[in-house]
Amino acid sequence: MLGLFVVYSLWWTNVIADRAAGRQADKVRHQWAQEGGDDTPAAFDARNGIGFLHVPAMDDGDVLVEKGTSSKVLNDGVAGYYTDPVEATLPMTGKEGNFSLAAHRDGHGAKFHNIDKLSKGDPIVFETKDKWYVYKVYAVLPETSKFNVDVLARIPQESGKKKAGHYITLTTCTPVYTSRYRYVVWGELVRVDPVDGDRTPPRELGG
């Protein structure tokens, strides 16, 4: 029984989640393609996802980003941006703030499984319909309390920042297979590239 539960949580939930994420990702890509490459602003349909996260160091392809961090959202094998307790500032708004995200470490797609492979200087790229937002990791907190909501702050002081800027925060659980602590990675925006007709990825992604 216990063995079956392990199989279920580490394998079956990934199968289900990857299937769901693939479906939703296709929908988003399809919608982007239909809207075409003109200058109309990207349709903001948070339910289908707002874009894709590319983290070469984590080596798990493009991760769809959706609104919210409830297990209902995250169990579909996506990353969610925080709406609570501290609302994330989305990069598309152009405002200074913190784009805070969460995803599963194990099971349900395990999109942030390799978060420990990220180190300072590694790129985190967020792709929207018409922009590549290139972030660079500048701080890592390998273990913190799950009550430490300050890591999501507009200016995450614990990462060493004092001034407002364009930050990104990835959170997941640690150590692997448990949820005792949280693992946090902070990055800062270095560049915003426009998406060209072929969606050529920025050089950080080997484009």
Place this chain on the structure above:
Amino acid sequence: MYGWIWRHLPGNAWVKALLSLLLALALVYVLFQYVFPWAEPLLPFNDVTVDNQ
């Protein structure tokens, strides 16, 4: 328990073996489809967010 099930299944040893297999598969299906998804949020293995709760 397994002995009881074995004795109460109809047919010869082959039919019994086949029925046992089907029973096992049905059990796995019910567990994966209903029991585990229900139990999972109650167990502290999959909280990934920071929050105030």
